Amino acid sequence: MKIAVLSRDGTLWSCKRLREAAMRRGHFVEILDPLSCYMNINPLSPSMHYKGRKLPHYDAVIPRIGSAITFYGTAVLRQFEMMGSYPLNESVAITRARDKLRSLQLMARQGIDLPVTGIAHSPDDTSDLIEMVGGAPLVVKLVEGTQGIGVVLAETRQAAESVIDAFRGLNAHILVQEYIKEAKGRDVRCLVVGDRVVAAIERQAKEGDFRSNLHRGGVARVADITPREREIALRAASTMGLDVAGVDILRSDRGPLVMEVNASPGLEGIENTTGIDIATLMIQWIEKNARPGFCLKIGG
């Protein structure tokens, strides 16, 4: 098959691994920087161009679109979808997952357990909002944050009010969330590929931090997940419409709670910790689902 990986940086670990895995399985792979793609949004013959040349038809496209370029990156992916390429994560699902608020609302509608979360627009309601999620300590998050940046633990009510006001002053969209203390700075990342959780790690925050993100100095080990955690991870990914997802779960006293679903989960930490070749499993999922040679004829 002809496969394109949409990534800003071909030297990134996940990108290299996907390329290797696809080539090893006999596919032709090209890495394309989404910001260098430009397109003709034409109803009869949509086309994609790259650095002065018209791109061929790809049987599948693997999006590795960073959160900084979601808007243009998903537009590029959408164009590939229009041209009949199989996307390993659809553009609409990526857009959904990038908005934590929208994701939580969708999951709540499906009955998936979540930390109590509130959001408000008006600064007049801050006090009631804090009350609504059970008071301090609580977590304040940027709706579009990633890698733990923009996630703050407010230990007291006063701290919570200042943090909320500060974010508001910057015109940032935030949500306020119950702090799951009993998780003790740990969370479980379940890596979903298709209809399976293929790997899971437990991440522990570094001393003095409550955020377990590996980018924030967290350490990982292989996680033994319960059947319920497995089921919740699969339901969360399918609610978002994602083929590949990193589902983050907090182990609370009332059972597993989904904290978020990541549409472009990094492979380095989880592959190194578990020794599982996730890149190959992703390519195999494409082989099972893409229709090589299929090309949508719009308007024909």
Ligand SMILES: Nc1ncnc2c1ncn2[C@@H]1O[C@H](COP(=O)(O)OP(=O)(O)OP(=O)(O)O)[C@@H](O)[C@H]1O
């Ligand atoms: N409500 C909460 N209770 C306890 N810990 C939390 C809570 N929310 C977040 N955390 C901790 O903070 C970390 C970062 O939060 P979150 O995953 O929401 O942010 P992110 O910036 O989207 O990270 P990612 O890089 O995984 O996308 C989590 O991995 C978890 O360890």
Ligand SMILES: [Mg+2]
């Ligand atoms: Mg995230």
Ligand SMILES: [Mg+2]
């Ligand atoms: Mg996270």
